[in-house]
Amino acid sequence: MEKIKQLLKKYEEAISYLVFGGLTTVVNIVAFFLLDTVLNMQYLVANLIAIIVSILFAFFTNKRYVFKSKSETLRDWLKEFLLFVGFRAVSGVFDMLSMWVLVDFLQIDTNISKILTQFIVVVLNYFFSKFFIFK
Numbered sequence: 001m002e003k004i005k006q007l008l009k010k011y012e013e014a015i016s017y018l019v020f021g022g023l024t025t026v027v028n029i030v031a032f033f034l035l036d037t038v039l040n041m042q043y044l045v046a047n048l049i050a051i052i053v054s055i056l057f058a059f060f061t062n063k064r065y066v067f068k069s070k071s072e073t074l075r076d077w078l079k080e081f082l083l084f085v086g087f088r089a090v091s092g093v094f095d096m097l098s099m100w101v102l103v104d105f106l107q108i109d110t111n112i113s114k115i116l117t118q119f120i121v122v123v124l125n126y127f128f129s130k131f132f133i134f135k
Helices: 002-010 012-038 043-066 074-105 110-133
Strands: none
Touching: 002 012, 012 043, 012 110, 043 074, 043 110, 074 110
């Protein structure tokens, strides 16, 4: 039992990121589905809105629960937020381009395309968060 506790402690950040990264991915996919499929919004507009919603969700959960970052000042908080949004915008561009290629060129369903893009987006976002934002 002690060995399990040590492993959980050692990998706490990665486990937390998987949990909250998974939830962020769910937020992204569900928002996209509701906008694209239920409300019949143009898929790239729906994707952009889903990305924005998931970025906001991810910032607050990553800051508090994954990387446990505490900003001493408003300036520190704003710096983290802008870095987070900036790097997530990079992965968001990948998300948008991937959707465009998968849907318009490869003729893959929008919801399947959204799920496929998320595998790479999650890895990119962890790398950006771990090494550039919440150091």
